[in-house]
Amino acid sequence: MFKKLEFAEGTQGTRRADIQAGIDVLVELTEHKRTGRLTEGKVKEVLTTSPNHPHGIKVMLENGLIGRIKQII
Numbered sequence: 001m002f003k004k005l006e007f008a009e010g011t012q013g014t015r016r017a018d019i020q021a022g023i024d025v026l027v028e029l030t031e032h033k034r035t036g037r038l039t040e041g042k043v044k045e046v047l048t049t050s051p052n053h054p055h056g057i058k059v060m061l062e063n064g065l066i067g068r069i070k071q072i073i
Contacts, residue, residue, distance in 0.1 A: 013056045013069025019046050027059065027067030038070055
């Protein structure tokens with residue numbers, strides 16, 4: 001369930017236009033910012049309103065967890 005990965009340019013979730021409900025992503029939850037632990041899930045709702053965010057677009061997963069996208073699977 002938890003993964004720590006290096007990701008290639010272009011697969012990061014920094015552009016809101018690349019994100020839609022139902023896609024599989026790896027997110028960094030707020031409580032895991034220090035460890036960098038990533039959680040896998042499906043996007044339920046996009047919470048960031050700006051078109052880009054350097055730390056990742058904030059989303060709510062289908063299980064209710066909220067975090068910033070670090071990688072699109």
